Amino acid sequence: MDSGNFIMLGHGHNNSAIAWESFAHPTDTWLPGMKMWKGMKLTSSKSSLDPAIGIFSIGMYMSPGKSQLVMVYNKTVPYFSSGEWTGYYFAKIPESEGQKTIEMSCVRVSPASIYYNLSISPLDQTLYILGRLLFSENGELQLYYWMDNNRWSMRWSTYRSQCSDYEICGPYGLCNTNDLCTCVQGFTPKNKSQGWWSSGCVRRRPLQCSATEGTTDGFQEAKNQYLSVKKAVVYNNEQTQQGCRTACLNNCSCTAFAFAISDPPVCRLWFGDLFGMRVSSEGQSIFVRLAASEFPHVTSEHSNKAHALPILLSSAASFFVASAFLSAAFILWKRQRMRKKTVEEEVPMSLKKFTYKELRIATENFKHNLGSGAFGSVFKGTLADSTPVAVKRLEGSTQGGKQFRA
Incomplete structure (x- = not known):
């Protein structure tokens, strides 16, 4: 059809009835005239080069007297909603109101049956504009319309940081300020070949969970981190950071803790794999549990005394060692200076970043x-x-x- 709907008609006596239509089974595109009923959804492509089913979807969510579009990550994790339909537009997508040529509408067939429709209006009596909504591979709803230069142009987008709400980096994955996934210190990607590292990260060394001197697990501080407090257990009886640390250390299932100096102080413990960590200016220090072997240079006073070996050097040997050390340090300094000079000559160092x-x-x-x-x-x-x-x-x-x- 001219609307873009692909229709298969019946046969025999009922050859004018629609047996199947693409508008009832959308993929990642919403065209004018397509009705978005409850239960229907748009699903993102895997990438711009791979049209396979991706990890994001958007569909209608209904509650008594209310309706909205909800975006979901990995089939189960809601990460953004359009806000309720006000009668003219979605509360959190003000761009959906009055786009002059393209706008959305809500049609209520009955109290329990409604659908959303994408409609377009002519600019004048002779010119008609084509428009479409695309649910991108990054989980954004984008509005495109056809330009005079015979190309699609994006009018608006529900752009949100990839780190905002959903656990896109997987367990122990850290989403940084550039919307890229890295691993928390002490961890390595489980599968580097997967986009966004959705399979997350794994420990480089297993936890010991032992009280034996020198083998006790430790904690690595990660500053300016956000980690959902909804998944934390609060221990209000711990009044100090050391007490909070001990509470986590004494439980083999505890994987991280955070201590807030407030009135009263708040000690939060996380159990099991950590999800949704991200760098945030509004974050706090999160202490992530690591194996003792991740801290090779941190030993107790007792351990130092037990393993210290007496070393006796003659004055001649001491002079030789000192001379060798100074020579090596000078060579290293000279190389670093030459390397730095080369980099400064080849790479501009004053590039400005824009949001x-x-x-x-x-x-x-x-x-x-x-x-x-x-x-x-x-x-x-x-x-x-x-x-x-x-x-x-x-x-x-x-x-x-x-x-x-x-």
């Missing part, structure tokens, strides 16, 4: 398209100080990201 929000404002929400390349589109923009800029937005290719940074 996604700053670039979106500078380009008026990526309004003026200047053209496109192999891995994305270029948009005209103006910074706050009136400096004209060209902003390239990458579109899904990992190789493109590497070339762009190069």
Whole structure:
């Protein structure tokens, strides 16, 4: 059909009845005229190059007298909702109201049966604009419309940080300020070949959970971290950080603790695998439990005395050792200085970073398209100080990201 709906008609006496239609079985795209009923959902692609089913989905959620669109990660973890339908737009997606050419509507067939519809309006009596909603491989809802230069252009997006709400980095994965996954210190990726490291990280060395001197597990401090307090157990009877540490250490299932100096002090313990850690300016110090072997240079006073070996050096031998040490230190210093000088000559060190929000404002929400390349589109923009800029937005290719940074 001209609407984009792929229809299969019946046969025999009922050859005009619809036997199957693509609008009832959407993938990642929502076209005008397609009704989004409860139970239906859009599912992201695995990547821009792989149309297989991805890990994000969005569908209608209904409660008595209320309805909203809910985005879900990995089939079970809600990470964003559109907010309730106000009668004109979704509370958390104000862009869905009055887009002049493209807007959303809610049709209530009965109190328990409603659907959302994407509609378009003509700019004038002769011009009709095509529009579509895309649920991207990154779990964003994006509105596109057809441009005069015969290409799709994004009008708005429900962009949110990949680290915001869902556990995309897996167990013991840490989401940093660049929306990239790394592992907590003492851990290594379980499967480096998987995108976003969704399988998480594993310990480099197993925990000992032993009270034997020198083999007791330790804790590595991770500063400025956010970790869901909903999954923590609060121990209000612990009034000091040392007491909180001991409470965690004495329980083999405790994997991390945090202590807040407040009134009263709050001791939080986490049990089992850690999920959803991310770097945050509003975070706190999280102490992650590691095996004693992860701290090779930390030993007790008793252990130092037990393992200390008397070493006797003659004055000649002492002089030789000192001379060798100074020579090695000088050579190392000279090499580092030459390497640093080479790097400074080859790499500019004053590159400014911009947030996604700053670039979106500078380009008026990526309004003026200047053209496109192999891995994305270029948009005209103006910074706050009136400096004209060209902003390239990458579109899904990992190789493109590497070339762009190069």
